[in-house]
Amino acid sequence: MILQAENLEKHYGGKNNLTKALNGVSFRVAAGEFLGVMGASGSGKTTLLNCVSTIDSVTSGRILIGGRDVTAMSGKTLARFRRETLGFIFQDFNLLDTLTGFENIALALTILRRPAQAIKGQVRDVAAVLGITDVLPKFPYQMSGGQRQRVAAARAIVTKPALVLADEPTGALDSQAARALLESFQELVRTRGATILMVTHDAFSASYCHRILFIRDGRVFRELARGNESRKVFFDQIIEVVSLLGGDGHDLR
Amino acid sequence: MTSADLALRNVRKSARDYAVYFMTLTFGICIFYVFNSLGSQQAVMDLSSAQSMTMRMLNSVVGSFSLFISVVLCFLIIYANGFLIKRRKKEFGVYLTLGMERERVSRILIWETVFMSLASLVAGLLLGIALAQGMAFVTASLLGVKISGFHFIFSAAAIGKTVVYFGLAFVLNLFFNVRQIGKQQLIDLIYAGRQNETSRAPRPLLAVLFFLLALILLGITYVMAAARLFDSALLLNFMLLVGAAGTFLFFFSLSGFLLAAVQRSKPYLRGLNMFVLRQLSSKINTTFVSMTIVCLMLFVSICALSSGLGMARGIAAELRGSAPYDATLILRAETEDGNERPVFAPGALDPALTRSGGADLTAFAAASRTAVFYDASDTGVVIEGPGGEKPALYLLGLTDYNAALAMQGAAPLVLGPDEYGVNFGSGSAGWDRALTKYCAGGGSLTLGGRDLRTRESLLRRQALEVSTRRNPDLVLVVPDELLAGRQAKKEILFINYSGSSLEYERLCLAALSEIKTASADGVELSGLIETKIQVNDYLGNTTVTIAYLAIYVGVVFLVASATVLAIGQLSEASDNTHRYRLLNKIGADERMLSRALFTQNLICFGAPLLLALAHSAVGIAVAGQITRKIAGIDISGTSAAAALVMTLIYGGYFLATYWSSRNMVVRG
Structure with a gap:
């Protein structure tokens, strides 16, 4: 198991107006799995991602990543743990506009103080998988949105992290770019054995996952595995669950 | 509202x-x-x-x-x-x-x-x-x-x-x-x-060329300054223009040059180095102009502080040694334009004193004495000082010399048979070395058919005139009898007052000017009257004025340049907060971020300072040669002290900027 979350609780506010953003969430992610987390706005899915990514702390419960309990770690070890074990992909790409594509990807390795001579080859390899070799010498403002997000994905994956956390990665992309990105994710899982946890509220994006966790009111509402179904069938199943989720369901496609 | x-x-x-x-x-x-x-x-x-x-x-x-x-x-x-x-x-x-x-x-x-x-x-x-x-x-x-x-x-x-x-x-x-x-x-x-700022930074190869060109231009400036090729206003303007252009190009191409130089090397792919360099080069538009201005302002500041304070201190040092008597009256056998006066018999002052009638020195003087300095042009003695300087050379009788020394309370000079002494009133280290070498070598001198030698212990550094500057005249002290029949060149009347009242000063000035205008054997004497009080006031004047101006200009320019940099860095830090936050998210810890910020600040503060220091080193060296020549003042010591004080103020600004930008970026 790469990730084990046990009975996560996250409370906001004081005695009188207590909000339980997470109310006893438990789940597991196996190595090489592509897991989706869906839920309406306010369901607690972003809180869940923040807690797993060690950016936020839980009120109670345990999160084990690669067998290590991140809830017990101090600030200094957390930063180290984050750069060695986790990879991040954000909705708005978050590339450094002053660095080229190559440098943006290499940055994740230089922060880890990997030997300089090994860096070039590793960046080239991951760029080839994601089909962005051509844009490596370009600056972010010279790239399309899809290219930028794939550079961001390359940055997240180049360190070979135990777990890649993607927060609405297709949110700022058009459908064609989104499809290309999701296919690259599948490629990464297949060829590099990456483990990806993706938060999304887009059923189309979710249909590329192996398994989906639906979150409502801070709890796991439902779980859906694709198994051997085609993506089309899986997509219809997702739409079905989404309509059951209710609430802000209308902003789920 | x-x-x-x-x-x-x-x-x-x-x-x-x-x-x-x-x-x-x-x-x-x-x-x-x-x-x-x-x-x-x-x-x-x-x-x-x-x-x-x-x-x-x-x-x-x-x-x-x-x-x-x-x-x-x-x-x-x-x-x-x-x-x-x-x-x-x-x-x-x-x-x-x-x-x-x-x-x-x-x-x-x-x-x-x-x-x-x-x-x-x-x-x-x-x-x-x-x-x-x-x-x-x-x-x-x-x-x-x-x-x-x-x-x-x-x-x-x-x-x-x-x-x-x-x-x-x-x-x-x-x-x-x-x-x-x-x-x-x-x-x-x-x-x-x-x-997005549209980058005006030159392409890497061009940046390297520009950087080399900048170094060449600066080299030309430095060589011109060191060789003092700025006699005419045209040359001076040319030199300043080339220097300013070189400075400008230096900062224009600096980040591009660093990028080109480092990009292919290993340290570039280490930690956040490449981020820092890219940060610097992306800000080239706004930074190279302000860096140039800051560098030139720092240059002005360093020069003002070090030369100004150096001159002030040098003058203050002069103050102590340049007034060995309360007053002197100096008569020369030369006019201001260097022409010989026709008649100047030894002891010219004595008849003048008797003829001046009302001038009664005993009314204010506790002691007075005259000394006659003789021509030494036929002795064949040539002593070269630092930079090939050749001072005026005089012969002085041992009796006159020791009497002059006794009036300032100094021990008399004792000459052995066939020996002569050397006296030089200026305290410059270069001259000291030259003279010590000369005396140690014996410095043979033939006078009136006698061969005289000197030695190191016969070298004296006594000022013999009241003057606003150290007298650079070189005096050879010889036995009295060898001076018979020589032509007198200069005669000095030394006076010490009976007390410290300003009334004595007034009486003395009146008497001396009377003596000066009186005639000796039909030739009007012209000479120089200097008193200790005048000299002290004049020097105090100059010291305070120069020191204050130096501090005023120096500090304003220093603070102005540090502020320009601080504002630039702080505003950049707040613009960059999101970049640093992103670095933190992908795993760079606080220490790495702080170090990146530190490096960035260090380059922005350090580069203009280093170039300004190089400029100033050349500028002050040249200024130092000039002040040494004009006033016999050595400014190199205080230059170092001023640079230290300056670095403290500037360094304080640097640390304050670093800390507050770190607060903004890392803790914020």
Whole structure:
């Protein structure tokens, strides 16, 4: 198991107006799995991602990543743990506009103080998988949105992290770019054995996952595995669950 | 809510942004007031007439420099405020989108500027008034007078001047502010934060070429300066122009050059190095101009501080050794243009004394004595000083010399048979080495058919005249009998007063001028009268004026340049917060971020300082040669001290900038 979350609780506010953003969430992610987390706005899915990514702390419960309990770690070890074990992909790409594509990807390795001579080859390899070799010498403002997000994905994956956390990665992309990105994710899982946890509220994006966790009111509402179904069938199943989720369901496609 | 209310709330809300602007203004106003209030300090001191003339002179020199200084400070105010406006463009855009008229937005801006200006004016003046009290003691000690009791020093004139000068600067600043907002399109205001700076940085290969060209230009400047190829105004202007162009190109190509030089090397792919370098090169547009200005300002500051303080200290040292008697009257066998006087018999002063009638030296002098200096041009003695200098050479009888020494309380010189002594009044180290070498070598001298030798212990460094500068004349002290029949070149009358009253001085001056104008054997004598009091006053004058001007100009330029850098770095840090936060998210820890920030600040502060130090080293070396030649003053010692003090102030600014930008970026 790469990730084990046990009975996560996250409370906001004081005695009188207590909000339980997470109310006893438990789940597991196996190595090489592509897991989706869906839920309406306010369901607690972003809180869940923040807690797993060690950016936020839980009120109670345990999160084990690669067998290590991140809830017990101090600030200094957390930063180290984050750069060695986790990879991040954000909705708005978050590339450094002053660095080229190559440098943006290499940055994740230089922060880890990997030997300089090994860096070039590793960046080239991951760029080839994601089909962005051509844009490596370009600056972010010279790239399309899809290219930028794939550079961001390359940055997240180049360190070979135990777990890649993607927060609405297709949110700022058009459908064609989104499809290309999701296919690259599948490629990464297949060829590099990456483990990806993706938060999304887009059923189309979710249909590329192996398994989906639906979150409502801070709890796991439902779980859906694709198994051997085609993506089309899986997509219809997702739409079905989404309509059951209710609430802000209308902003789920 | 009125515009004024809104403005007040804005000022409070963006206090952090305004802090740098406020501090810059307050400091500028404070310095300006302190130096312009120097005149009022004399009211609390017990000054002689010459000393109060010093204060008047100082006041007028500072006054004329203040115009120049206020231009620098005005530039600083507009620069600091420009950054502030840039950061708040979006806010003004929101006002406009909400339907506020441009006039109203301008009015808010005007009110904000007025509040800030008033606050900083009051703060600056209060600080200045406090500082002026301490300054009075420094002035008093430099002039060697005492302040009895505590007096509150307050200069209404200086306050008025400060208010007028800074009022003008504020109005000018206001004009720029309102224009900057008024001419902007709404869309540009709203998207102000997202505008990418279009980089004007040269391509890597070009950057390397430019960098080499910059080094060549700077090399030309340095060589020209070292070889003193700036006799004509044209050459001097050419040299300064080439130097400025070299400096400009240096900073224009610096980040590109570093990038090109480092990009292919291993350290580039280590930690956040590549991020730091890219940060620097992406900011090239705004940084290279300010870095050039900062570098040149630092150069002015270093030169002003070190040469100014060095000269002041050198003069103060002169003060101690240059007045061995209370007064001297010097008669020379040469006129000012170097022509020989036709008749100058040995002992010319004595008949003059007898003929002067009313001149009774005993009325004021405890001791007086004359000494005659003879021509030495036929002795064949050639002594070269540092830089091939050849001073005037005289022969002096041992009796006269020892009598002159006895009047200043120095031990007499004892000559063995066939020996002669050497006396040189200037204290320069280079000369000391040259003369020691000469004496150690024996320096054979043939005089009146006798061969004389000297040795190291016969070298003396006694001043023999009262003068505002160390006398560079070289004197060979020989047995009296060898001087018979030689032509006299110079005669000096030494006088020591019976006491320290100013009345003696007056009597002495009257008597000496009478002697000077009296005729000896039908030829009118012309000579130089110098008294210890005159020399001390003159030197004190010069010391205080030069020292204060140096501190005034040096500190203003130093603080101005440090502020320009600090503002630039702080505003960049706040623009970069999102970049650092992102680095943190992908795993760079606090230590790495702090180090990146430190490196960035270090390069921005260090590069202009290093180049300015190189400029100054050449500039001061040349200035040092010149001052040594003109005044016999060695400024290299104080240059080092001034550089140290300067580095402390500048370093303080650097650390403060680093800490506050770290607070903004890493902790924020």
